[in-house]
Amino acid sequence: MQDLLAARSQMAVSLGFHIIFASIGMAMPFLMAISHYRWIRTGETVYLDLTKAWSRGVAIFFATGAVSGTALSFELGLLWPKFMEHAGPIIGMPFSWEGTAFFLEAIALGLFLYGWNRLSPWVHWGVGLTVGITGVLSGIFVVCANAWMNSPAGFDWVDGQALNIDPVRAMFNPGWKTQTLHMTLAAFEATGFAVGGIHALLLLRRPASALHREAFKIALLIGSIAALLQPLSGDRLAKGTAQRQPAKLAAMEAHFHTENGASLILGGIPDLQEKRVRYAVKLPTLLSFLAHGDFHAQVKGLEDFPEKDWPPVLIVHTAFQAMVGAGSALAALGLAFLVLSLRRSRLLLHRRFLLAAALATPLGFLALEAGWVVTEVGRQPWIIYGIMRTAEAVTPMPGLVYPFLLFTAVYFFLAAVVSWLMLRHIRAADREFPSASSAEPAGSGSPLPEGSHA
Amino acid sequence: MPEIPAGGSAMLWVVILFLGVSLLLYCLLAGADFGAGILEIFMGRENRRAQRDIIDRALGPVWEANHMWLILMVVILFMGFPLVYSSVSTYLHLPLTAMLIGIIARGCSFTFRHYDAVKGRSQRSYTLFFIYSSVWTPFWLGVVTGALVPGGIDPAARGYLEGYVWPWLRPFPLALGAFTVCLFAFLAAVYLIGESPPGALRRRFARRAAIASSVAVAAGGLVFWAAERDGVDLAARFMGSGAAAACVVAATFIMPVLWAVLGQQWGWAARMLAGSQVTLILGAWFVVQFPILVKMGNGRDLTFFNAHAPEATLDQLGIALIVGAVLILPALFFLLRVFKSSESPASGGH
Ligand code: HDD
Ligand code: HEM
Ligand code: HEM
Numbered sequence: 001m002q003d004l005l006a007a008r009s010q011m012a013v014s015l016g017f018h019i020i021f022a023s024i025g026m027a028m029p030f031l032m033a034i035s036h037y038r039w040i041r042t043g044e045t046v047y048l049d050l051t052k053a054w055s056r057g058v059a060i061f062f063a064t065g066a067v068s069g070t071a072l073s074f075e076l077g078l079l080w081p082k083f084m085e086h087a088g089p090i091i092g093m094p095f096s097w098e099g100t101a102f103f104l105e106a107i108a109l110g111l112f113l114y115g116w117n118r119l120s121p122w123v124h125w126g127v128g129l130t131v132g133i134t135g136v137l138s139g140i141f142v143v144c145a146n147a148w149m150n151s152p153a154g155f156d157w158v159d160g161q162a163l164n165i166d167p168v169r170a171m172f173n174p175g176w177k178t179q180t181l182h183m184t185l186a187a188f189e190a191t192g193f194a195v196g197g198i199h200a201l202l203l204l205r206r207p208a209s210a211l212h213r214e215a216f217k218i219a220l221l222i223g224s225i226a227a228l229l230q231p232l233s234g235d236r237l238a239k240g241t242a243q244r245q246p247a248k249l250a251a252m253e254a255h256f257h258t259e260n261g262a263s264l265i266l267g268g269i270p271d272l273q274e275k276r277v278r279y280a281v282k283l284p285t286l287l288s289f290l291a292h293g294d295f296h297a298q299v300k301g302l303e304d305f306p307e308k309d310w311p312p313v314l315i316v317h318t319a320f321q322a323m324v325g326a327g328s329a330l331a332a333l334g335l336a337f338l339v340l341s342l343r344r345s346r347l348l349l350h351r352r353f354l355l356a357a358a359l360a361t362p363l364g365f366l367a368l369e370a371g372w373v374v375t376e377v378g379r380q381p382w383i384i385y386g387i388m389r390t391a392e393a394v395t396p397m398p399g400l401v402y403p404f405l406l407f408t409a410v411y412f413f414l415a416a417v418v419s420w421l422m423l424r425h426i427r428a429a430d431r432e433f434p435s436a437s438s439a440e441p442a443g444s445g446s447p448l449p450e451g452s453h454a
Numbered sequence: 455m456p457e458i459p460a461g462g463s464a465m466l467w468v469v470i471l472f473l474g475v476s477l478l479l480y481c482l483l484a485g486a487d488f489g490a491g492i493l494e495i496f497m498g499r500e501n502r503r504a505q506r507d508i509i510d511r512a513l514g515p516v517w518e519a520n521h522m523w524l525i526l527m528v529v530i531l532f533m534g535f536p537l538v539y540s541s542v543s544t545y546l547h548l549p550l551t552a553m554l555i556g557i558i559a560r561g562c563s564f565t566f567r568h569y570d571a572v573k574g575r576s577q578r579s580y581t582l583f584f585i586y587s588s589v590w591t592p593f594w595l596g597v598v599t600g601a602l603v604p605g606g607i608d609p610a611a612r613g614y615l616e617g618y619v620w621p622w623l624r625p626f627p628l629a630l631g632a633f634t635v636c637l638f639a640f641l642a643a644v645y646l647i648g649e650s651p652p653g654a655l656r657r658r659f660a661r662r663a664a665i666a667s668s669v670a671v672a673a674g675g676l677v678f679w680a681a682e683r684d685g686v687d688l689a690a691r692f693m694g695s696g697a698a699a700a701c702v703v704a705a706t707f708i709m710p711v712l713w714a715v716l717g718q719q720w721g722w723a724a725r726m727l728a729g730s731q732v733t734l735i736l737g738a739w740f741v742v743q744f745p746i747l748v749k750m751g752n753g754r755d756l757t758f759f760n761a762h763a764p765e766a767t768l769d770q771l772g773i774a775l776i777v778g779a780v781l782i783l784p785a786l787f788f789l790l791r792v793f794k795s796s797e798s799p800a801s802g803g804h
Contacts (some may be wrong), residue, residue, distance in 0.1 A: 063565035077543030089763035092533025100778035428571030
């Protein structure tokens with residue numbers, strides 16, 4: 001395996017692994033805070049059980065997120081020293097704030113997990129919320145750094161050197177708002193549907209369980225709100241991409257020829273030789289509208305760029321379709337959930353709906369990983385868009401395939417262990433908490449008569 | 455020795471201060487966490503469960519926060535001294551990778567051991583991973599630090615071994631790795647005295663601390679020996695600087711006091727003394743190294759003054775660190791107060 005390819009693959013595996021834990025670390029504290037709040041307010045034990053059951057699972061994710069993030073902060077240098085040498089002083093600022101946010105998060109987490117009998121209920125609740133707020137801030141800071149790689153700002157590039165560095169302008173680069181918003185929503189959406197889906201599955205097995213019912217509702221509420229906002233934020237993001245990284249947009253759409261009133265392509269297989277897409281559905285003029293807000297606007301095609309500056313079209317196009325497809329499915333599910341909830345409909349806990357939610361369990365994370373592939377692979381061959389090529393940034397050390405294999409093995413092993421631990425955790429929670437198997441009156445009024453949909 | 459330019463920017467000094475303090479606190483706090491894992495190897499059969507519970511309770515709430523000092527160092531290096539970060543991570547790729555694997559294994563196994571819902575046979579595997587990664591990680595941390603000193607890192611080197619292996623596979627870094635392991639075990643034993651109830655357990659940790667301190671002194675001797683082998687005139691440099699010599703002398707004089715205190719099993723006094731010793735040793739090290747960060751084989755050493763980022767970057771870094779400290783220190787204090795002040799869990803609120 002070529003060294004550059006090994007480095008890229010190692011980065012992809014490490015980030016793809018970390019992002020799952022990071023997203024859970026951003027969103028779960030808020031789910032727990034809702035349940036915790038209801039416990040303090042209503043005193044119903046189902047909420048206490050739920051908060052505790054969730055927090056034990058989350059502790060495992062947190063630790064895994066922290067160590068994989070630590071590995072990443074070294075890997076940036078281990079794999080891309082030339083990039084960091086130039087980018088460090090420019091884009092270090094969000095990382096230094098991220099350090100502060102992590103630190104506060106780690107402190108708050110220790111207080112939250114071990115604070116059950118030591119803190120007063122509201123202080124404890126606030127500490128839990130702090131974990132979530134600092135987690136989201138961490139995510140925002142690091143995505144600011146990534147947005148800078150996509151839309152570099154805050155320096156002058158003269159003869160391969162960065163001059164007149166302005167870290168503040170680099171951090172608040174043109175892409176930061178849209179990208180951090182989209183990422184934050186993605187974390188809530190992916191986590192909400194994954195957690196909600198698992199509890200839906202458990203509800204199918206034990207329809208009487210008050211714990212799983214409340215968990216399902218809280219998780220899907222968060223996921224659904226995010227899912228409805230996500231297409232709007234994605235649309236804003238795509239408009240920015242069209243402006244600042246036209247080659248990436250063209251690859252996302254497999255849009256080969258520059259044209260006015262360009263059509264949106266759904267699905268299909270890009271054929272690089274013939275410069276066209278086979279088996280695709282075309283929606284006339286829609287791409288022009290989505291990219292520029294005007295049905296007749298010109299959209300640049302890949303042909304406008306030298307072929308050596310093309311991102312891998314097949315990967316980027318497929319990943320983009322996967323993200324938007326999964327996002328649309330989740331938005332539909334989320335809409336259904338919100339409508340049913342507002343009407344307090346019994347259908348919310350109908351077998352069919354629970355089954356749909358259970359089937360949607362992996363979709364959010366699938367979209368999230370696919371979205372990152374769009375962003376990162378779509379930026380190729382650049383590591384800093386238009387400034388530095390990925391090939392120039394890679395470490396000169398030969399034999400990179402070995403660290404790649406090592407990290408891949410470690411992460412796959414860890415993923416297997418964490419999944420196994422979660423299974424054990426769910427089974428144990430079912431045994432330990434009475435509310436997991438019995439129907440406790442759940443205050444906020446589930447209209448559901450016990451076991452009616454078994 | 456490179457010149458120290460007069461009046462470097464004030465923020466540069468702030469950044470240097472934070473880098474030094476982070477290193478010190480990482481050694482003291484995270485060092486004790488790693489050391490606890492090392493001590494588990496020597497736990498013996500008697501009271502095993504009770505000892506492990508003490509370690510679990512002592513580390514659980516704080517290890518992630520303690521670990522953050524390392525992240526802070528990394529961030530300071532890549533934002534404030536980018537050339538140092540990129541050279542170190544290029545030429546010390548292998549030992550850094552080894553250390554990372556250890557960090558992953560230690561953090562995960564410790565958490566899994568505590569949070570696995572079923573306390574069954576898998577506990578043995580977690581413990582095995584936990585104790586061996588607790589030895590492995592500090593060893594490589596020491597190796598990486600040691601490799602910055604003898605000047606083995608050389609961008610002009612040709613060949614894989616010359617470029618990526620010999621810079622760290624040599625006497626001084628390896629000896630420093632071994633010393634780091636012993637030092638962390640010593641810190642942990644001292645720390646755990648105060649975490650255990652009076653009686654057999656406390657006595658046990660005090661005895662471990664006394665043994666570990668002797669082993670650490672021996673390993674320290676090894677470091678000096680290895681330094682001579684490696685062409686680093688460490689002894690001469692320590693004695694050549696008044697401040698460094700004073701630190702070393704003070705650290706030595708603390709030794710008998712510490713032993714006396716260990717005999718009495720005074721947890722807090724022992725912590726203070728051991729902490730001062732490590733501070734003095736690191737201080738002496740800092741003085742003799744200053745301002746060199748990485749000694750390079752090609753003679754172009756990287757120093758605090760020739761490898762730092764531009765002014766605008768240092769300003770932002772300094773501000774972030776100062777604001778961060780204002781936010782973090784009270785929070786950290788609160789964490790320690792909640793978990794360390796009361797021996798028994800308080801039932802009620804504050
Ligand atoms: C739950 C996850 C999720 C869902 C449902 C969506 N996205 Fe997304 N998308 C992400 C998760 C994500 C992401 C993984 O979080 C990315 C990668 C980088 C980023 O900030 O967000 C992303 C990147 C990303 C980009 C690349 C931006 C760039 O690199 O320049 C575009 C254009 C969109 N998204 C657009 C959309 C649209 C139009 C969606 C319509 C439904 C959509 N996304 C749903
Ligand atoms: C989109 C990408 C990323 C997001 C949203 C993100 C977000 C997060 C979040 C929320 C956490 C806390 C996780 C938890 O406590 O479970 C975390 C941990 C961490 N991340 Fe990431 N991260 C991303 C990528 C990166 C990258 C590229 C780096 C390296 C430069 C990195 C470095 C770290 C570190 C060092 C930690 C550990 C902090 C600790 O010990 O608590 N992350 N990340
Ligand atoms: C956590 C979500 C992320 C995922 C899943 C992800 C995924 C990837 C992938 C697949 C690659 C390889 C692309 C290729 O070479 O074809 C890559 C490269 C890279 N990513 Fe990301 N990325 C994420 C976030 C980030 C963030 C937040 C940063 C920076 C702060 C970052 C920095 C990099 C760098 C430096 C490279 C290597 C250079 C390159 O290939 O362009 N990534 N990432």
